[in-house]
Amino acid sequence: KAGVTQTPRYLIKTRGQQVTLSCSPISGHRSVSWYQQTPGQGLQFLFEYFSETQRNKGNFPGRFSGRQFSNSRSEMNVSTLELGDSALYLCASSLGRFDYTDTQYFGPGTRLTVL
């Protein structure tokens, strides 16, 4: 079974631009979570989508948004990019069961550099 895929893998943008990142979950998984990872802050939770609905949200400004499609694929968007948005953006998928054993599997990540 194919793993979580993320596109693009690398991205360079300039301040003020916007960016859209894509995540395709493992087949059969209905939950997609997004994380930002930086050396200084570690792994920070952005949001989680399940069945096209945002189920959980972290403490990020409104410039960060996401959505999920009916095939469970998800996108996240960052508008008005700032230098501090440079990070590794990780997507993780899970079955999305209402069960504490539900396990997340990570994609390879998208490395975003903002100049």
Added chain:
Amino acid sequence: QKEVEQNSGPLSVPEGAIASLNCTYSDRVSQSFFWYRQYSGKSPELIMSIYSNGDKEDGRFTAQLNKASQYVSLLIRDSQPSDSATYLCALRGSTLGRLYFGRGTQLTVWP
């Protein structure tokens, strides 16, 4: 906000030794715990999950959970240089779907 604290490291052990990675958490209702390994420049990969008090073994890895003490650990026996990575502790609390991660412990296994 759920706090997940990991021993700060970095941790350095010789090849063949036992590496012990520790994690404490603040939320008593946390029910599931996960250990992920992340190589430099790569994404986290799941090593083990544990849900009940006690030990859970998988090959050279043993996870230990003590909910009364709010403590979870990962032991790596016969450590190999290929185990050199950052190890992330994560837990799921009462809110379904959301994982809370520690900052990670960097492990170096030297030959």
